[in-house]
Amino acid sequence: MKLYGYFRSSAAYRVRIALNLKGLNADLLSIHLVKNGGEQHSAAYRQLNSSQLVPTWVEDENECSFILTQSLSILEYLEEKFTDIPLLPLDLQQRALIRAFSQSIACDIHPLNNLRVLQFLKHQYEISDEQKMQWYRHWVDIGFSSLEKQLQHSNGQFCFGELPTFADCCLIPQVYNALRFNIDLSAYPKIQSIYQHCNTLIAFQNAAPEQQADAV
Amino acid sequence: MKLYGYFRSSAAYRVRIALNLKGLNADLLSIHLVKNGGEQHSAAYRQLNSSQLVPTWVEDENECSFILTQSLSILEYLEEKFTDIPLLPLDLQQRALIRAFSQSIACDIHPLNNLRVLQFLKHQYEISDEQKMQWYRHWVDIGFSSLEKQLQHSNGQFCFGELPTFADCCLIPQVYNALRFNIDLSAYPKIQSIYQHCNTLIAFQNAAPEQQADAV
Incomplete structure (x- = not known):
C-alpha cells in the first residue's frame, strides 16, 4: 500500500x-508540488492521478493495481476495508454530521485556498501578496465560523465525542495550514482546543508535515 | 423530510x-441565492446552515429536528438510511472510485465556480466578465479532463456500469452548469454521452432546474 503525498498538503x-x-x-x-514546476504535473504521476493533485492511494496486488484519488474517498475506503478501529460511529445521524463537517473543510475551505488556486490568482490577475492573504483569510473566516458553530456541542477533546473521526482528520490539517498563514484563531475556541488536544496524540504528531521525509 | 435548495444550485x-x-x-x-442579497444569509437560514450555502436537509420527528448540510453527506445519509434502491454498489473498490469521481466534482470544480466565488472575484478584484469566464473555463477544463479520464472504461450509459450512482448525481448538474456558461464539451465524449442518456430518464428530468417551482 502506497500513499503519494506532499508534506504540506492538507x-x-x-x-x-x-x-x-x-x-x-x-x-x-513524495510528489513535490513546487519543485520543477510541480511533480504532480509529470506524465508519470498523471497516469495515477488525472487531476494532478495529491494524495493518491495505490495498492499493488497480483500484478493488478488499484489506484484511488481524493482524500475523503480514501478515508471512506480505509474505513470500509479496515474495520478494526473505526473513524465513524454506527449512528447514522452522527456519521452524517461528521461527513458534513469534513466536507465543510474539503469542499468549502481547502479547494479555494490550496496551492494551485493561489498560484492561478497570482499569475492571472497579478494580485499582490496582501490581496492573496485577503483571499485566504476571507474563505477561512467564513469556513471556520461555520465549523465553530458545528462544534458547539463538542466537549473540546475531539470534534464529535470521545473518539477521533474523519472530522478530526480534516480539521487538524486545516488549522495547521491556517496557522502557517498567520490566521488569528481567537474567535474559534472549540477549534483551538480540539487542535491542541489532538496534537498531544502520537497518531497526529507523526502525521504532521515537519515529521515527513520530504519536509523542507 | 425537507430539502432547502435553489433551482440552479448544482x-x-x-x-x-x-x-x-x-x-x-x-x-x-426555495432559498433564493440572489434576491435580497441572498436569502442564504438570512438569520433564519443561518440557524439551519451556518455555511450559508444550499442544500440543507431537515427531518422533523417527535419535536426534534435533524439538520444536515453538504450535498455529498446528504447523499451518504440517504444511502445508509434508505437501502431499497442503492446508489453505490457493494464492491469496495467500485464504491471508492465512485466517491472519488463525485469528489472530483464536489471538491475540485464546483467550489471554485459557484456563485459566492464568482461574486467575490468580481467585487474584490473588479475583474471583467471575460476574466470571470476565463476563471470558470480554466477549472472546468482541468476538472472535466480528469473526469473524462476517470470514465475511460464507462460504456456511456452511466458513469459506472449499468446503474446510476452518486457519480451521475454529481456529473449531470455540473454539465448542466457548464452548458449554461457555454462551455464547449466536444473534447469530452463520455461525459456528453452520459449526460444525454441520464436526461432521458424521468428521475433526472424531474430534478432539472427548469422543473423547479422557484425557476425563473
Whole structure:
C-alpha cells in the first residue's frame, strides 16, 4: 500500500492521520508540488492521478493495481476495508454530521485556498501578496465560523465525542495550514482546543508535515 | 423530510436526483441565492446552515429536528438510511472510485465556480466578465479532463456500469452548469454521452432546474 503525498498538503495530511489512527502502514512517497514546476504535473504521476493533485492511494496486488484519488474517498475506503478501529460511529445521524463537517473543510475551505488556486490568482490577475492573504483569510473566516458553530456541542477533546473521526482528520490539517498563514484563531475556541488536544496524540504528531521525509 | 435548495444550485440538484432515483419524497423549499442579497444569509437560514450555502436537509420527528448540510453527506445519509434502491454498489473498490469521481466534482470544480466565488472575484478584484469566464473555463477544463479520464472504461450509459450512482448525481448538474456558461464539451465524449442518456430518464428530468417551482 502506497500513499503519494506532499508534506504540506492538507489533503495528504488527512490520510496520514487516518492511517496512523487505524494502525495501518503504507509507503509514503513524495510528489513535490513546487519543485520543477510541480511533480504532480509529470506524465508519470498523471497516469495515477488525472487531476494532478495529491494524495493518491495505490495498492499493488497480483500484478493488478488499484489506484484511488481524493482524500475523503480514501478515508471512506480505509474505513470500509479496515474495520478494526473505526473513524465513524454506527449512528447514522452522527456519521452524517461528521461527513458534513469534513466536507465543510474539503469542499468549502481547502479547494479555494490550496496551492494551485493561489498560484492561478497570482499569475492571472497579478494580485499582490496582501490581496492573496485577503483571499485566504476571507474563505477561512467564513469556513471556520461555520465549523465553530458545528462544534458547539463538542466537549473540546475531539470534534464529535470521545473518539477521533474523519472530522478530526480534516480539521487538524486545516488549522495547521491556517496557522502557517498567520490566521488569528481567537474567535474559534472549540477549534483551538480540539487542535491542541489532538496534537498531544502520537497518531497526529507523526502525521504532521515537519515529521515527513520530504519536509523542507 | 425537507430539502432547502435553489433551482440552479448544482449541489441541491445532486440531492434532487438522488431523491428521485431512490423514490423518496421531500418538501422542496426555495432559498433564493440572489434576491435580497441572498436569502442564504438570512438569520433564519443561518440557524439551519451556518455555511450559508444550499442544500440543507431537515427531518422533523417527535419535536426534534435533524439538520444536515453538504450535498455529498446528504447523499451518504440517504444511502445508509434508505437501502431499497442503492446508489453505490457493494464492491469496495467500485464504491471508492465512485466517491472519488463525485469528489472530483464536489471538491475540485464546483467550489471554485459557484456563485459566492464568482461574486467575490468580481467585487474584490473588479475583474471583467471575460476574466470571470476565463476563471470558470480554466477549472472546468482541468476538472472535466480528469473526469473524462476517470470514465475511460464507462460504456456511456452511466458513469459506472449499468446503474446510476452518486457519480451521475454529481456529473449531470455540473454539465448542466457548464452548458449554461457555454462551455464547449466536444473534447469530452463520455461525459456528453452520459449526460444525454441520464436526461432521458424521468428521475433526472424531474430534478432539472427548469422543473423547479422557484425557476425563473
